[in-house]
Amino acid sequence: xxxHPQELLTAYSGRMLAxxxxxxxxxxxxxGGVTRLLYSAPWLQAQMxxxxxxxxxxxxxxxxxxxxxxxxxxxxxxxxxxxxxxSHVDTVKNGGKYDGxxxxxxxxxxxxxxxxxxxxxxxxxEVVSFCEEEGSRFPLAYWGSGHVTGAxxxxxxxxxxxxxxxxxxxxxxxxxxxxxxxxxYPARREDIGAYIExxxxxxxxxxxxxxxxxxxxxxxxxxxxxxxxxxxxNHAGTTPMTMRRDALAGAAExxxxxxxxxxGEGEPLVATxxxxxxxxxxxxxxxxxxxxxxxxxxxxxVAMDAFRDGLLAEFREIAEQRGLGIQITEHLYALxxxxxxxxxxxxxxxxxxxxxxxxxxxxxxxxxxxxxxTVCPSAMIFxxxxxxxxxxxxxxxxxxxxxxxxxxxxxxxxxxxxxxxADEDV
Amino acid sequence: xxxHPQELLTAYSGRMLAxxxxxxxxxxxxxGGVTRLLYSAPWLQAQMxxxxxxxxxxxxxxxxxxxxxxxxxxxxxxxxxxxxxxSHVDTVKNGGKYDGxxxxxxxxxxxxxxxxxxxxxxxxxEVVSFCEEEGSRFPLAYWGSGHVTGAxxxxxxxxxxxxxxxxxxxxxxxxxxxxxxxxxYPARREDIGAYIExxxxxxxxxxxxxxxxxxxxxxxxxxxxxxxxxxxxNHAGTTPMTMRRDALAGAAExxxxxxxxxxGEGEPLVATxxxxxxxxxxxxxxxxxxxxxxxxxxxxxVAMDAFRDGLLAEFREIAEQRGLGIQITEHLYALxxxxxxxxxxxxxxxxxxxxxxxxxxxxxxxxxxxxxxTVCPSAMIFxxxxxxxxxxxxxxxxxxxxxxxxxxxxxxxxxxxxxxxADEDV
Numbered sequence: 040x041x042x043h044p045q046e047l048l049t050a051y052s053g054r055m056l057a058x059x060x061x062x063x064x065x066x067x068x069x070x071g072g073v074t075r076l077l078y079s080a081p082w083l084q085a086q087m088x089x090x091x092x093x094x095x096x097x098x099x100x101x102x103x104x105x106x107x108x109x110x111x112x113x114x115x116x117x118x119x120x121x122x123x124x125x126s127h128v129d130t131v132k133n134g135g136k137y138d139g140x141x142x143x144x145x146x147x148x149x150x151x152x153x154x155x156x157x158x159x160x161x162x163x164x165e166v167v168s169f170c171e172e173e174g175s176r177f178p179l180a181y182w183g184s185g186h187v188t189g190a191x192x193x194x195x196x197x198x199x200x201x202x203x204x205x206x207x208x209x210x211x212x213x214x215x216x217x218x219x220x221x222x223x224y225p226a227r228r229e230d231i232g233a234y235i236e237x238x239x240x241x242x243x244x245x246x247x248x249x250x251x252x253x254x255x256x257x258x259x260x261x262x263x264x265x266x267x268x269x270x271x272x273n274h275a276g277t278t279p280m281t282m283r284r285d286a287l288a289g290a291a292e293x294x295x296x297x298x299x300x301x302x303g304e305g306e307p308l309v310a311t312x313x314x315x316x317x318x319x320x321x322x323x324x325x326x327x328x329x330x331x332x333x334x335x336x337x338x339x340x341v342a343m344d345a346f347r348d349g350l351l352a353e354f355r356e357i358a359e360q361r362g363l364g365i366q367i368t369e370h371l372y373a374l375x376x377x378x379x380x381x382x383x384x385x386x387x388x389x390x391x392x393x394x395x396x397x398x399x400x401x402x403x404x405x406x407x408x409x410x411x412x413t414v415c416p417s418a419m420i421f422x423x424x425x426x427x428x429x430x431x432x433x434x435x436x437x438x439x440x441x442x443x444x445x446x447x448x449x450x451x452x453x454x455x456x457x458x459x460x461a462d463e464d465v
Numbered sequence: 466x467x468x469h470p471q472e473l474l475t476a477y478s479g480r481m482l483a484x485x486x487x488x489x490x491x492x493x494x495x496x497g498g499v500t501r502l503l504y505s506a507p508w509l510q511a512q513m514x515x516x517x518x519x520x521x522x523x524x525x526x527x528x529x530x531x532x533x534x535x536x537x538x539x540x541x542x543x544x545x546x547x548x549x550x551x552s553h554v555d556t557v558k559n560g561g562k563y564d565g566x567x568x569x570x571x572x573x574x575x576x577x578x579x580x581x582x583x584x585x586x587x588x589x590x591e592v593v594s595f596c597e598e599e600g601s602r603f604p605l606a607y608w609g610s611g612h613v614t615g616a617x618x619x620x621x622x623x624x625x626x627x628x629x630x631x632x633x634x635x636x637x638x639x640x641x642x643x644x645x646x647x648x649x650y651p652a653r654r655e656d657i658g659a660y661i662e663x664x665x666x667x668x669x670x671x672x673x674x675x676x677x678x679x680x681x682x683x684x685x686x687x688x689x690x691x692x693x694x695x696x697x698x699n700h701a702g703t704t705p706m707t708m709r710r711d712a713l714a715g716a717a718e719x720x721x722x723x724x725x726x727x728x729g730e731g732e733p734l735v736a737t738x739x740x741x742x743x744x745x746x747x748x749x750x751x752x753x754x755x756x757x758x759x760x761x762x763x764x765x766x767v768a769m770d771a772f773r774d775g776l777l778a779e780f781r782e783i784a785e786q787r788g789l790g791i792q793i794t795e796h797l798y799a800l801x802x803x804x805x806x807x808x809x810x811x812x813x814x815x816x817x818x819x820x821x822x823x824x825x826x827x828x829x830x831x832x833x834x835x836x837x838x839t840v841c842p843s844a845m846i847f848x849x850x851x852x853x854x855x856x857x858x859x860x861x862x863x864x865x866x867x868x869x870x871x872x873x874x875x876x877x878x879x880x881x882x883x884x885x886x887a888d889e890d891v
Binding site: 240241242243244247259261263273274275276277278279280281282285287288290291292294295297298301302306307308309310311312313314315316317320321322323324325326332334336402403404405427428429430 | 666667668669670673685687689699700701702703704705706707708711713714716717718720721723724727728732733734735736737738739740741742743746747748749750751752758760762828829830831853855856
């Protein structure tokens with residue numbers, strides 16, 4: 040296999056770490072938190088500054104109509120579809136400096152390194168800094184990759200307002216983007232040959248398993264429900280136990296059942312009750328109504344649906360036995376998205392080359408890659424998250440781990456741009 | 466037994482119902498709700514108007530220093546300690562028209578009837594309209610009966626402020642009461658021989674058992690806790706089930722256990738988790754912290770404590786097994802208060818006389834009578850609450866039931882003022 044010039048790779052690795060710190064200054068606070076909401080001033084400054092960096096690295100940088108930033112390293116063989124790599128530049132409110140940003144910076148520096156060392160590739164390689172993935176400002180996620188893949192159109196932004204009452208279109212216009220909303224798919228691209236994203240794990244599996252690199256097999260499907268359990272609100276002192284219809288006691292049984300059945304089902308299924316509210320809950324009143332969320336994820340749609348059906352049937356039985364009402368609303372259903380076996384094998388080969396212990400694993404979180412996974416071969420590289428923490432200023436991946444991921448990505452991109460995979464469609 | 470002149474009793478019964486409607490106009494709204502918070506304008510107007518009514522009925526009416534209103538029917542034998550009867554005039558916010566008010570009006574009209582028919586009693590009989598019982602304006606209950614019995618002093622009002630930032634002393638002064646806060650027990654009375662309170666049940670037992678009158682055996686003791694369960698807040702997608710420390714799953718097990726153990730223990734014990742909050746709960750995050758209340762009530766202190774000890778030990782075991790932290794804070798401990806057997810027997814005798822089906826039962830709610838129960842013989846008469854509802858505009862007791870309770874009270878007060886119990890200490 041090709042031996043990259045190690046000294047230069049080390050230099051670019053160091054620069055990659057420095058650029059990551061630099062990017063965190065846009066929207067960063069003194070406590071290490073980062074807030075770059077879509078189309079906000081720090082977001083725009085970050086994208087503009089990234090554009091400059093891309094140009095410095097010799098890439099042709101430009102925005103699309105919705106604010107996604109592309110840096111192109113044009114290939115010599117136009118018949119080969121480009122490989123796109125990157126992640127998103129937006130963050131949650133008071134998020135960390137790695138989520139999304141690492142993928143943008145690592146991809147940009149990888150292309151910079153490859154151009155510096157090998158010049159023009161056969162296949163066009165592109166880095167992308169997606170405008171939005173988190174859904175933190177407007178109640179819609181994947182605004183960036185959704186537009187590029189055609190999963191979202193401008194219509195999906197209609198009626199969306201942020202907490203200050205600013206509409207999506209107003210925010211776009213203020214940041215200088217799309218002024219002609221009649222074009223439904225202003226940023227759609229149908230030329231992408233493959234998509235590769237490097238990202239922090241946002242979970243604790245790699246750390247626990249003592250692995251350096253996660254090779255993502257699939258991004259889990261997800262079903263989200265809201266469950267409302269209704270009983271009778273009664274005085275906690277004057278209502279004997281046998282005369283109660285306690286909505287919380289019923290809900291508690293359902294929460295406990297959810298955990299028990301999920302443990303019984305085994306990995307990769309997870310099921311979570313993350314929010315539970317006792318309506319008008321007060322210490323001396325038997326709860327009359329409880330609302331909770333139920334989030335089920337699995338890499339296999341059939342298994343996910345079967346688990347959901349069984350669990351909800353038991354919920355209804357519990358409610359009936361207790362004389363409680365139950366209302367279950369599904370408000371999100373996303374199919375699992377498989378990652379590409381071919382690219383994943385290249386990632387593993389790169390890990391083997393460097394001696395990084397790798398681990399095949401599902402992604403339990405959503406990523407831009409899941410939008411691409413339905414339109415072109417896509418893959419993801421995970422690096423460990425200390426304590427599994429993300430969406431927090433405490434988000435942390437060590438410099439060594441960040442560099443290992445970066446060098447893995449460089450090797451894979453080399454393969455598709457210049458190496459053994461550069462002469463064929465992905 | 467004495468036969469009261471039925472025509473006049475019927476007339477006073479009708480007037481009692483009318484006065485109950487009239488009292489509900491003070492602080493009443495169009496939807497049937499009543500709000501008379503301590504020392505507020507509607508509260509003061511109600512107490513002033515009640516004072517006038519008491520005087521019209523031939524009672525000597527006066528306020529004490531904290532705003533309790535007494536109407537005295539002076540007896541001929543000053544060596545006999547007075548029997549006090551009544552309830553509280555304050556309400557919760559948007560409460561009903563029966564809670565407290567019924568006891569005030571029924572007691573006042575009972576004394577009015579007795580005076581009209583029998584003139585001066587042997588023993589002094591007094592009606593009281595306590596200024597406060599609910600704890601709805603300031604975070605302290607039993608401000609009225611607490612002062613009369615010496616359970617509370619002016620010091621207990623120190624530092625208390627309502628939602629508008631008004632202090633207890635400012636509110637008192639504005640309503641025209643206690644301007645010399647240095648007197649710790651300005652309203653304490655040590656001359657009361659017995660206390661009898663008629664009140665709506667605020668539960669559904671009498672309705673369920675098809676009984677007319679509840680004879681209260683004891684007011685339950687109560688222990689209130691706040692339980693905080695802490696685990697690890699993690700991403701709901703990326704954290705495998707076996708790697709979670711889910712605070713809500715642990716709390717749900719505790720809630721379910723509370724109900725199961727309470728059902729196993731049997732009446733009169735009740736245990737309730739009325740409030741449960743998932744801190745920063747959101748659908749895609751494994752809950753890191755849950756706080757819930759635990760309310761345990763029983764008429765027997767030893768059984769109450771034993772139940773508490775057993776339950777909390779199991780809570781701690783659940784937490785330990787799950788690797789969760791648990792912090793349990795007791796923030797109220799009230800001993801059960803037994804009602805007087807002698808007066809209760811008189812109540813039952815009155816029920817038997819009229820043919821009202823009666824039922825011995827604990828009071829699961831707190832009442833002014835529990836303050837008196839520790840300093841003098843005390844008793845309570847319950848009338849049914851439709852659907853067990855109280856603290857709501859939907860609070861309802863039928864006129865027939867209200868009159869049955871009233872006539873029972875009249876008979877019992879006759880006994881202690883003029884009849885077979887009028888020549889001896891209670």
